[in-house]
Amino acid sequence: MQDTSWVPLFPEGASTFAWQVDALYFYLIAVSAFFAIIVVAAVFYFFVRYRETEKFATPPEIHGSIPLELFWSFVPFVISMTIFLGGAVVYYNQYTPPEDTMEIFVVGKQWMWKIQHGTGQREINELHVPVNRKVKLTMTTEDVLHDFFIPAFRTKADVVPGRYTSLWFEATKPGKYRLFCAEYCGLNHSGMGGWVYVMEQKDFDNWLAGNLSNQTPVQQGEDLFTNKLGCASCHAGGQNQRGAVLEGIFGKEVKLVGGQTVIADEDYIRNSILNPAGQVVEGYQPIMPTFKGQVTEEQLVALVAYIKSLSGQSGAATAAPAAAPASNAATAAPANTAGAGR
């Protein structure tokens, strides 16, 4: 983690991959300076050296040179490939959450960020996280597109209605950092921001203790599941129940009616609550009613957390060996397109 505080006009970096993004940035500045200096120096030299000395001159003809063309096609290609590889490595780090993350839920809405911790604490437009701890945000929105952007962490991700996207980081320095919405979302887009507070673990524990909540998302989800929404009447009761078994399914492959399979990730659970007839599990009848319009995004997040907990995935501040992280993004699109087709 290089120190960049001496560079003028340079933003503070406070996450484990901030230095990687900065290194890539400096590499690109070096490459750009290299090409720019060559071209600008050549152009200026030619402009002065070969300025016209008489009007309507007929200087010697030069047609071109194949070796030169090949040379200046090949060199930029090779350099651009080094840039591609550097970018790819950094991107893979940014967008592939590790397994042992602390999970926090984010719901965007015009024009605020609603955040809920695995231990139940809620906050708006502020996010408190402990330093040196891997944090994964699972995000969705109640209305339009938003984008969760923390410049000091050098990362951002769009928040998309109808699916979950995720963002992860590990903060390296306690402090207060800007949070922006970076995807245009209407009237008060520029007001949709706040602060991320990175705290020492013990300060964070104090903060959590000072903001006691009644229920964790898992408890909230359990309450919805068994009492308020009545999911339990079909989904709890062993193999002979009417609804599919939910215990132990999270992150596993599920066989669907019609022979397809799907990974039971957050998006699949969400889609199955809102659009149950879409991807019915093999061996069950498509009799579940839709809950679209009856549950809010925050309740959905709680239900997903509860169903995850049935597979031994706490969704809270402990380890969450989720489905291969990349598959979240990869399976989201087909799942959604399938939903659109009906």
Add this chain to the structure above:
Amino acid sequence: MENVDSIYTGEENGEEKVNYLTNGFSVKSWLLTKDHKRIAIMYLISVSVFFLLGGIFAGLIRLELLTPASDLMESGSYNRVFTAHGVIMVFFYLIPAIPAVLGNFLLPIMIGAKDLAFPRINLLSLYIYWVGGALTLFALMQGGVDTGWTFYTPYSTTFSNSFVMLVGLGIFVNGFSSILTGLNFIVTTHTMRAPGMTWFRLPLFVWAHYATSLVMILGTPVIAITVLLLAVERLTQTGIFDPALGGDPILFQHLFWFYSHPAVYIMILPSMGVISELISNFSRKKIFGYEFIAFSSIAIAVFGFLVWGHHMFVSGQSIYAGLVFSFLTMVVAVPSAIKVFNWTATLYKGSISYDTPMLYALGFLGLFLVGGLTGLFLGAIGLTVHVTDTYFVVAHFHYVMVGGTVLGYLGGIHYWWPKMTGKMYSEFWGRISAMLVFIGFNLTFFPQFILGYQGMPRRYAAYPEEFQVLNIFSTAGASVLGIGMTLPVIYLVGSLISGKDAGPNPWVLPGLEWRTSSPPPTFNFEKTPVVTWEAYSFGEESGLDFEEARRESTVSPTV
């Protein structure tokens, strides 16, 4: 030498011959003309009006951003202003500017044709442009639209309370104007070249327009379909893009960028064609690596269709798709680099004049270099995650679109102004304005790269105070840029009244457009020219008598 026959002075026996401007003075003779040159002039006036309007909106944006709070306008108005700026500049200035004005005027003359292949369709494309423009202006007067020029769903379909459909209709209609122009250019280039004008004797301006036309006819229908789907969803509540109705908002982004990224090449390729002309002609040298520049235009047009996903690196598309698009984006950078190196090499051992068009070409080289290289920053996918949707992107695409397209356009207008009007403008003011544009532009947009890396998001009516200093630089630069862009209007119009007669070939250049009178007659040439020389040929085979021109020259070198 027989080729000299094709040079006409515009005068015969002391009498002025009829040219395209004096061939009829009634309004009807303009509105019902089939002459590509008159249509080009009407396009010139129209795009200038839109450019002025878009420029006023840009000025309002910069004024608002002078202070961190949204005090000049409240954010609702600001959102409408930046949307209007984007929509007008992209769809009604940048896309039509060079093809519809310079391409229309010059492409037939450069290949030795009397007109475009379909003169009536050419006029129709102008009328379609007017209808599309009128619809859009009407929507803006009704209260405008606040979605940004990108119209991302579901904001545009479900949430925005503004005139989305009317502006969408304007863009939908306007697209057909592009398609018809592209069709006309392709057919004309294939079928109407003069005897001896082989493909590899075509000026690179024509190659660039040919490549552009391919993108126009293949890409534009996609934006039409996208706008249509948007309308269907907004009006009938069918779920296409809105997840609440069962649609997919990312699908819109794929469709939108499948057109709008190639559209970037519709904007920049013609400008690259202009720059090839300027650099070669004002250094009086055959262009270096003709075939490489020609085919790099085609390569850009083809690869341009494969990189749309680089606008969506953080949108939630799969990370593997992101990696593929990043790779292809790096590949498409190579043909642009080839062009820049060839332009530079062309200057070697030339006879370089510092006339206004060449100063614009020099400015283009500098700004396009920055625009192109920062494109690499944005193609480097891990870095883009940080800078996308910030002012870094705003600065990058202004370096390409203003530094590239607008400077190419202004350079081209200055270069061919004597041909189009028969008059010379003030060289002094021309150089002043070229320098003001260059300085003002850099002052406006360079600070935005720094702002972007610091994390200032785009489309913000209000911003945190730590960003103010650089924003003040940017606004100050915008006022210099504004003056630099206004000056040409004054001295170019002034030249119509008091400019010196240009004569058919003021710079003694070999292109076909310089072998007819200024302004050209209605059918461009007295008799069909026969081409026996290569493009940019300053040697004897060009048929021009450079010795004589030097002897009779009354102008001295510019430096």
